[in-house]
């Protein structure tokens with residue numbers, strides 16, 4: 001019973017990461033530069049360094065890439081009170 | 090202030106830091122195995138390595154957890170903070186080595202999947218003393234992985250600093266899990282009580298240091314906002330302090346609009362910016378003006394005081410606040426100006 005349940009969960013996690021890994025390879029070679037222009041000129045070492053994180057957080061990055069969105073600007077009490085920045089990229 | 094991402098932005102200081110770290114880890118592992126073999130000649134290499142890696146990771150975690158509060162207590166510890174992320178990644182790999190060897194040693198040769206076996210080999214989930222301690226270690230490892238995997242500046246920028254910091258607060262979750270992992274493991278193996286005593290001492294140190302630093306910080310916040318500060322003086326401005334209370338190239342920090350504001354004095358002028366660095370939300374107000382730029386004490390990001398913008402080609406920007414001087418006193422308009430519409434600066438003499 002426990003073995004069956006845990007086997008399922010481990011299988012689910014493995015599937016999630018397998019999809020993530022395939023996505024991550026595509027993302028670090030193409031998508032990263034779209035979502036974050038600075039990454040367009042990133043070195044290969046950089047692409048390798050972010051690969052595991054891309055495999056883990058792929059739903060977030062996939063959504064951003066698909067919608068053509070850029071990285072958001074952080075929210076702090078001061079930024080909220082100041083309103084939108086001018087000339088924001 | 091990234092212009093281009095690299096795997097590691099090494100410079101002289103970071104190289105020195107990483108070399109010291111690598112040497113310390115190597116010496117520790119060698120000493121652990123050496124002393125272990127001397128004391129128990131019939132211990133196997135696997136067992137000693139499992140313990141060497143596990144204790145090295147756990148000890149390093151204590152160092153990592155101490156750096157934050159130590160830096161709040163004294164700027165002398167800031168060099169440790171500068172490259173703290175490399176400590177975290179190193180700790181993850183030490184923990185991974187311990188976990189991988191443990192799985193090989195205890196789970197590889199059964200008839201269930203080794204990862205499943207970590208959860209099921211001991212199924213006493215209802216028992217406090219006999220609670221399975223290995224899944225706790227695995228859960229901690231997952232948290233440590235997430236933090237190590239998102240340690241690059243790319244993640245700071247793409248998750249934004251507040252989200253990134255919230256994620257990295259997971260280090261406390263990992264620590265809690267590991268305290269139980271080690272304590273239960275030692276209890277169940279009926280290992281020397283020294284293990285439990287050491288874990289307890291570590292826990293007392295980490296908790297004590299955090300509480301002490303938080304207390305000191307709260308006291309400083311109360312003292313920092315002087316009696317007159319915050320009082321309205323007309324046109325929406327509030328009184329802050331006498332001009333002479335701010336040393337040159339340094340800031341006075343006050344709380345306004347729900348967050349800290351840094352009012353900098355530099356070469357006869359004053360300017361105020363939000364004290365939250367856009368990199369990792371470091372305390373901008375605790376930095377100094379170097380080469381005409383406010384320089385963050387954590388990793389050295391720079392901002393022009395009048396505009397709150399990083400000098401080109403960098404693109405970081407923080408909100409700014411109008412300041413003025415009346416009768417030798419600094420006054421602040423606590424309504425932040427958005428990035429791109431800078432509040433400017435004023436002369437310490439009172440003229441605009």
Ligand code: HEM
Pocket residue numbers: 136139140141143144145146147180183184185187188189191192195207223226227228229230267270271274278
């Ligand atoms: C899949 C994950 C993990 C597994 C299967 C695992 C397994 C084990 C086992 C079997 C022991 C007892 C070893 C013995 O008595 O000789 C142990 C102890 C210990 N573990 Fe883990 N562990 C995991 C993750 C971690 C992590 C991530 C850390 C630290 C970052 C850690 C730190 C320790 C420490 C400090 C001890 C006590 C020292 C020792 O007896 O080796 N463990 N672990």
Ligand code: FES
Pocket residue numbers: 366367368369370371372385386387388389390
């Ligand atoms: S927080 Fe990293 S430079 Fe300011």
